[in-house]
Structures are given as C-alpha cells and as structure tokens.
Amino acid sequence: MADRNGGSLYSIGLLSWKSLIALLSLALTVFVLSWSLLLNSGRYQFIDQNLFPQLKHYNPLLIDHDQQASLKVFMYDLPSEFHFELLDWKPDGYTPWPDIRSEVPEYAGGLNLQHSVAYWLTLDLLASEFDNAGGRYATRVHNSSEADVIFIPFFSSICFNRFSRLNAHQKTNKNKELQKKLVTYVTGQPEWKRSGGIDHVIAAHHPNSLLDARMQLWPAMFILSDFGRYPPTIANINKDVIAPYKHIIKSYVNDSSSFDSRPILLFFQGAIYRKDGGFVRQEIFYLLQKEKDVHFAFGSVKKQGIPSATKGMQSSKFCLNIAGDTPSSNRLFDAIASHCVPVIISDDIELPFEDVIDYSEFCIFVRTSDALKEKFLINFIRRIGRDEWTRKWEKLKEVEHFFEYQYPSEKGDAVQMIWRSVAKKVPVIKRRLHASRRFSRFGKPARKASFPLPRNLLS
Numbered sequence: 001m002a003d004r005n006g007g008s009l010y011s012i013g014l015l016s017w018k019s020l021i022a023l024l025s026l027a028l029t030v031f032v033l034s035w036s037l038l039l040n041s042g043r044y045q046f047i048d049q050n051l052f053p054q055l056k057h058y059n060p061l062l063i064d065h066d067q068q069a070s071l072k073v074f075m076y077d078l079p080s081e082f083h084f085e086l087l088d089w090k091p092d093g094y095t096p097w098p099d100i101r102s103e104v105p106e107y108a109g110g111l112n113l114q115h116s117v118a119y120w121l122t123l124d125l126l127a128s129e130f131d132n133a134g135g136r137y138a139t140r141v142h143n144s145s146e147a148d149v150i151f152i153p154f155f156s157s158i159c160f161n162r163f164s165r166l167n168a169h170q171k172t173n174k175n176k177e178l179q180k181k182l183v184t185y186v187t188g189q190p191e192w193k194r195s196g197g198i199d200h201v202i203a204a205h206h207p208n209s210l211l212d213a214r215m216q217l218w219p220a221m222f223i224l225s226d227f228g229r230y231p232p233t234i235a236n237i238n239k240d241v242i243a244p245y246k247h248i249i250k251s252y253v254n255d256s257s258s259f260d261s262r263p264i265l266l267f268f269q270g271a272i273y274r275k276d277g278g279f280v281r282q283e284i285f286y287l288l289q290k291e292k293d294v295h296f297a298f299g300s301v302k303k304q305g306i307p308s309a310t311k312g313m314q315s316s317k318f319c320l321n322i323a324g325d326t327p328s329s330n331r332l333f334d335a336i337a338s339h340c341v342p343v344i345i346s347d348d349i350e351l352p353f354e355d356v357i358d359y360s361e362f363c364i365f366v367r368t369s370d371a372l373k374e375k376f377l378i379n380f381i382r383r384i385g386r387d388e389w390t391r392k393w394e395k396l397k398e399v400e401h402f403f404e405y406q407y408p409s410e411k412g413d414a415v416q417m418i419w420r421s422v423a424k425k426v427p428v429i430k431r432r433l434h435a436s437r438r439f440s441r442f443g444k445p446a447r448k449a450s451f452p453l454p455r456n457l458l459s
Helices: 002-040 060-064 110-115 117-127 156-163 174-187 190-195 276-288 305-314 331-338 376-382 386-403 414-436
Strands: 071-075 138-141 149-152 200-203 221-224 264-270 294-298 316-322 341-345
Touching: 071 117, 071 414, 110 156, 117 138, 117 149, 117 156, 117 200, 117 221, 117 414, 138 414, 149 190, 149 414, 156 174, 156 200, 174 190, 190 200, 221 414, 264 276, 264 305, 264 376, 276 294, 276 316, 276 376, 305 316, 305 331, 316 331, 331 341, 331 386, 341 386, 386 414
Parallel strands: 071 138, 071 149, 149 200, 200 221, 264 294, 264 316, 316 341
Antiparallel strands: none
16 A cells, blocks of 8 residues: 555656656747747847857848838928038028929039038938838928927038138138027027927038037037047037048949959058148058058049049058048048958047947957057058958948948938937937926026036136
C-alpha cells in the first residue's frame, strides 16, 4: 500500500515538473517572438545591431518617411523683402509669395548655394498646401494655435552674401537693416509673446548670417551649419539643428569607379591659408606637398574651379575635410556627392542627422593632434586597403540622398531630414511651454513666458 501511494506521489510530482517545464518553454517562446516583433518594428534602435545580424539592412528612415506629415508648421507671412525679393523676385499682387506651381524663383548660383537651407524649407512648406506626395514630414497650417513650431522665412544667408558690404554713401548696410526690421516684426507677434520664442525656427546657415539678430532671437531653434561662431548659451546641440551644406559639385551619377581606377590617393582643393582655427590646413599642406599621389592645391569657384574640383574628387580615393574658419565646410558634402571617402580632421565638428547616420561607416576621422604629426596622416591613409575603401564607397552611395536638396522635395532627402530633426525637438519645447503656465491662474508674470537670459548677455 505504501509502495502504491509512493508511486502515485512520484507520478504526480513528475507530471508537475513536466507541466512547469512546458509552461516555462511556452513563456520563453512568447517572449522571444514578442521581442522579435518589437525589434522589427524599428522602435528600439538603441540595441546593438551586431547582436541581431538580420537588422543590419534595416533602415529606420524608410519607415519614418512612410508616415503622413506629423509636424505642423505655422509660417509667418513675412514681406517678400525678407525672402524671395532677395533673389530678385518681384511680388505681383497682395501675396508675399510666388506661385510656385507655375514658376519657382531660382536661388543665386556659385558658392551662395551651399547655404540655401531657408530657401528649400520655405519652398517645401509652400508646396505642402497643394502637394500631398508621400514622405512629407512637415505641413503648413494657417492657425498658429494648431502648430507645433513657428517658422520664420528669412533668407539670412543670401542676405549676408549679397548685402553685408557697406557702400561709401551708406551709414549701414541692407543686411543689418533687414535684421533690425525682422526682430521688430517677430518679437511683436502674438506667437512670439505667447511662447517667448522657444517654439520658433529660423535658418542661419552661413556662419555670419543673422549676426546681429541672433542675440535677440536666441530662444528660437536655429538651423545652422555648425556652432563655430556661437557661444554655447546662444546655440547648442540640445536646442538647435545642424543641417548639411548643399553640395556645389554635381552628384556622381552611374559611378562605376573602383579603388584601382581612382589614381589620386588624397585630394584637397580650396583655401589653404585661413584665420581662426584654419592654421591646420597650411600645416597639413606642408606635410603633404611632396607626396606624389596627393593633390593639395589652392582653388576657388573662379577660373573653372568647380569643374576642376569635380574631376579631382571623382578621381580620388580619399578627400580631405579640414577645419577652416569654422569646424565645418561644404567640402564634406562635395566629397559625399563624389563618392570620395571623406577624411575629417576637425575635432569640434557637428554632423547632420548623426542620431540616425553613423558617419564612421563611410568617413575616416583623424584627430588634429595626430594629423599634425610627421608622416602620420599619409601612412595612416596608405594602410587603408581596397576592401575597406570599397565598403565605405558603397555606403556613400547608400546615404548620399540624405544630403540632397531639391524641389520638389523627396522622401528621405535633406529637406525632410531637417524637418524630422525639428520634429524631434518638439516634445522638449512643449514641456517647457507647459511648465511655464503652471502658475498662470495667479496672473501674468512681468515678462510673458520668459526664460533665463544667457549669462554672456548679462555681463
């Protein structure tokens, strides 16, 4: 009897253990399947893709841009003297805007184009009212209370390029005059007074653009090329957006070149002697000038400079991008368009869209202190073999469209990537605005929606 009872208890215990193991196996299977679905949804990109090889070919940007426009933008109807009139367009009638369905005013050519960000963003907002093409991140709204951000359509870079010089008979130049008028207009608007300006967006891509107004409009989100000429309390990566330059060299279409078909090892053409931090260029020039397969020469847009640079970059394996007056330059994006692997020597450079683009996959980074060592740079570049170069060359062709400005804008191009970067700042802006209203029932403060003034402006 005891043996029978013992056998029964043993059978029950064995069955319980088998049931427990089965339940644990089922739970583990559900857990693995759930994580697999979650990872493939693209919502958790912080996970190292080396742990999950099947994710290596997944591009989160393609998923993002399949969504409908998610960023609502109110654009001020600034008088045309602040934007398209700077391009010699004349308004016809009461609207400050050209009818871009029939004719799009052209931007100024040459080096002016590299800082044309405001132009492309403005065109995209105007087009959003009649073009419902997929992949659009931002759409224009006419009620500012519905907007996520307020866009200030001032073509500040071309204003600086064309109108910053002072003629003999002038007391001040047009660039300064327009900035003064802009500050008066914008800070007088109810939208600015309501938020203190923190939900406003303005492009100041040329390092010297908006030089006077930036100290009054600093609460706004700036769209910049870098932070080289801004104190960190006025512009920084937490508040502002870094946008790519528009490349001057034409894109290398149907590029079938190879490591062996590009005879120039290392290419640089541009201004060699620069002020500020640009001394590095001339030091590297002295280090490389006798290397037979290195092209390091002065160049400009004059005297066939652009065709010469185009041919040189497309014939080179590597293209130098060295800090000049500021940490960044258009040369990086010319190199990308030429599928010439960029060699970046600029310790303080900020790169566009680096939250989703890994530049180490198609660029070479060298610390300035190392680049200035005798033979370090040239030996380092010579050690990079055909296989590594080819991987980076292939990646350049994959990512180049992220840096392309065009009208109409297309899914995943530079315009949409900039709007995407702006959209990512919106939650922080809204949090700050909501927090500023906590005690609004007790009356309005002396300064509406005021925020601390940077210390460098208080001294």
